[in-house]
Amino acid sequence: METVPVWLRERRTGVGRPAERSRAEVTAAAIALADREGLAAVSMRRVAAELGTGPASLYRYVDSRDDLLDLMTDEMATEYQLPEPGGPWLPALLEVYRQGRAVMLRHSWLPELLLARSTLGPHSTELLEHVLAILAAHPAGAGRKLEAFAVMTTLTAALTLHELNASSGAPQRQGAYLAHAIAAGRHPHLAAALAGGPATPAPRFEDTVSRVLTGLLGE
Numbered sequence: 001m002e003t004v005p006v007w008l009r010e011r012r013t014g015v016g017r018p019a020e021r022s023r024a025e026v027t028a029a030a031i032a033l034a035d036r037e038g039l040a041a042v043s044m045r046r047v048a049a050e051l052g053t054g055p056a057s058l059y060r061y062v063d064s065r066d067d068l069l070d071l072m073t074d075e076m077a078t079e080y081q082l083p084e085p086g087g088p089w090l091p092a093l094l095e096v097y098r099q100g101r102a103v104m105l106r107h108s109w110l111p112e113l114l115l116a117r118s119t120l121g122p123h124s125t126e127l128l129e130h131v132l133a134i135l136a137a138h139p140a141g142a143g144r145k146l147e148a149f150a151v152m153t154t155l156t157a158a159l160t161l162h163e164l165n166a167s168s169g170a171p172q173r174q175g176a177y178l179a180h181a182i183a184a185g186r187h188p189h190l191a192a193a194l195a196g197g198p199a200t201p202a203p204r205f206e207d208t209v210s211r212v213l214t215g216l217l218g219e
Contacts, residue, residue, distance in 0.1 A: 006067040007074075007121050021051055023061045027071040031107070034072065039109040042068060069113060074121030076110055079103045085133040090213060092134040093148075096127075097156050097209045104160040111161035114153060140217050148216045155212060159205040 006023075029050040034042050043065060048055040062068055080099045085092060104110045120128070128149055135145045182191045 005121065006062060006070055009063075021053070021057070021061065023071065025051065026058060026061045026068070027075050030068045030072050031075060034109045035107060039069075039113060042072075044068070069117065070119045070121060073110070073113055073117075073119040074123045076103050076107060077123035077127045079106070080127060080130075082130055085130065085136070089134050089138055089217070090210065093131065093152065093213055094206060094210060096131060096134075097152060097206065100153070100156045101160050101163075101205070104157065105164070108164050111157040111164065114157040115161070135217070138217060144217065148213060151212060151216060152209065155209055159208065163205070 026047060030042050030047045033046055033050055044055045044058050044062075047068060048058050051057075062071070080096070080103070082096065082099065083092075104114075128146075131149045131152075132145055135148070138145065140148075178190070178194065181187055182194065185191075
């Protein structure tokens with residue numbers, strides 16, 4: 001198994017005529033394919049077809065589909081347009097959350113990928129640096145700050161995936177089963193928790209992120 005990150009590997013030159021593509025073009029083709037057909041469609045063969053070449057030519061740039069996924073995930077960090085760090089830390093981190101959510105809504109394959117694998121490349125490292133700059137004056141230790149970044153990334157992905165799945169009918173099916181379970185009378189605590197029904201407003205995801213970050217880092 002390859003242990004050297006794709007960004008630290010030299011491109012293979014191969015034999016014969018020089019390569020006509022770049023790693024950036026390969027990444028862009030993989031992203032376009034995932035945006036159009038979903039993450040399952042991304043393979044060495046399909047990405048090569050997007051580029052009008054054969055799968056063997058991709059091995060000049062990447063060794064495997066895992067490399068493609070890492071490159072795609074890291075490239076998403078380029079879509080953030082974050083202001084210079086300054087002012088209170090919590091509003092600044094919530095802006096990172098808002099932009100992350102927007103990126104994930106544009107690329108609906110991204111939340112599930114972030115939850116399944118951890119990727120830190122050149123662009124995502126810049127995002128981490130931004131978060132640490134926001135927290136530079138915060139008294140929490142370095143480990144707690146790194147934990148906050150990891151938790152915020154995971155929570156943003158999970159909440160955005162929940163939001164994307166809302167249109168699939170899953171919440172309706174879940175609600176129907178919960179109604180059945182409550183009617184059976186064997187779950188009194190659940191019945192009490194849901195007694196408010198639809199009249200109880202659902203918490204905003206941003207409020208959830210705010211409470212989690214405050215719990216991790218303090219006021």
